[in-house]
Amino acid sequence: MAGINIKEMSPRYIQIIQYFADKIESGDLSSGDKLPTEEEICKFFNVSRITTRQALNKLESTGYITKRQGVGSYVRNKMEMQLNSLQGFTEEMRSKGLKPRSELLSLEVIDPGAEIAEKLKIDMTVKVYSISRLRFADDVALSLENAYIPFFRCPGLERYDLSGSLYKVLYENCGVSMKKAVQRIEAGFIDKKTAKLLGTKAGTQALIIERTTYCGENPFEYVKSVYRGDKYKFHVELYKND
Numbered sequence: 001m002a003g004i005n006i007k008e009m010s011p012r013y014i015q016i017i018q019y020f021a022d023k024i025e026s027g028d029l030s031s032g033d034k035l036p037t038e039e040e041i042c043k044f045f046n047v048s049r050i051t052t053r054q055a056l057n058k059l060e061s062t063g064y065i066t067k068r069q070g071v072g073s074y075v076r077n078k079m080e081m082q083l084n085s086l087q088g089f090t091e092e093m094r095s096k097g098l099k100p101r102s103e104l105l106s107l108e109v110i111d112p113g114a115e116i117a118e119k120l121k122i123d124m125t126v127k128v129y130s131i132s133r134l135r136f137a138d139d140v141a142l143s144l145e146n147a148y149i150p151f152f153r154c155p156g157l158e159r160y161d162l163s164g165s166l167y168k169v170l171y172e173n174c175g176v177s178m179k180k181a182v183q184r185i186e187a188g189f190i191d192k193k194t195a196k197l198l199g200t201k202a203g204t205q206a207l208i209i210e211r212t213t214y215c216g217e218n219p220f221e222y223v224k225s226v227y228r229g230d231k232y233k234f235h236v237e238l239y240k241n242d
Contacts, residue, residue, distance in 0.1 A: 012047045016055035024064050024075055025204060025230050035065060035073040062199060063140030063231060076231075088178075089135050089143075090165035098137040102145075102163050105132040105197075109151055116148050119212050119222035127151040133162065134197055135225075141198045142231055147223040176220050181213040187229070194226055205229030 023029040036044070041052045056073055059065045066076045093100035108130045117124045131147045147166065149157070154174035162169065170176040185207060192202040207227040212219045 012045055013051045013055040013058070016041065016045055016047070016052065017058050020055075020059055021062075021064055025201070029075050031075055033075045035075070037072060061139070063138075088165055088167045089145075090168070093137045096137075099139075100164070101136045101139075102166075103134040103136070104162050105134060107131050107158050107162070112148065116222055120148065120150055120219050122150055129154075129157055131162065131166070140231065141228075143225045143227040144194050144197055145223060145225040147221055149221050153220050170220070176215050178213045178220075179215055181211050183209060183211045185209050188226075190226060190228070198226075198228055200228060200230070 020029070020035065029035075035041075035056075038049060038052050038056070041047075041055075042049055045052070056065065056067060060067050060073075063076055065073045067073045090100045090102075109127050110130045112120065112122065112124060112126065112128045114124060116128060117126070120128065122128075128151060129147075129149045131145075131149070133145050133147070134141055135143045135145055149170075153176055154170055157169070157174075160169045160173060167178060188206045188208045190198065190200060190202060190204045190206045194206075195202040195204060206229050209223075209225045209227060211221075211223050211225075213221040213223070
């Protein structure tokens with residue numbers, strides 16, 4: 001391990017957390033890389049085994065590393081999003097053996113504005129639900145999601161539990177099911193407000209995903225999500241047409 005500029009005023013376990021978090025976010029440590037042993041970290045930072053374990057536990061709980069009993073600590077692999085299958089966040093995380101959940105930040109009925117009305121193919125006078133949620137996998141915040149659904153699609157949506165799958169709520173209570181989706185992905189950076197919600201630093205790389213989801217030929221949802229680029233990657237299988 002190389003030297004580090006340590007601020008003596010900071011608690012030692014915070015120094016350890018920040019050091020390895022910076023290494024992982026900068027790419028110096030990549031997915032699957034093994035961290036130094038607890039003994040090596042203790043010697044390098046001149047701290048106790050208790051302090052080292054406290055720091056590693058925090059790195060694990062925030063999604064940076066995975067601790068393997070009797071083996072060591074490893075940089076956590078980025079989660080993959082399948083681009084060649086149509087499924088929601090909840091279904092996708094469960095398929096990976098992860099525990100998904102959502103934290104509802106806000107739910108309002110609003111006027112859509114020109115952009116959202118165009119995406120949903122509705123008139124600007126038609127009211128829409130605006131739903132903002134944080135999406136988690138194994139209690140690690142992965143994305144901030146802002147979804148817009150025409151009010152007439154599911155009046156009374158605010159009565160239902162949105163901590164799980166929104167698509168399941170729409171199907172079971174309003175008969176709305178997704179048949180296809182159009183998705184656009186671009187690179188970006190996480191702003192200060194979003195960084196605080198996602199538990200990361202402002203300026204961290206992000207994946208900005210816009211998705212219009214259809215029931216039949218008509219869109220029923222437009223969603224814009226900000227995914228942590230340090231936690232997510234995409235997977236797609238391509239086939240050659242004969």
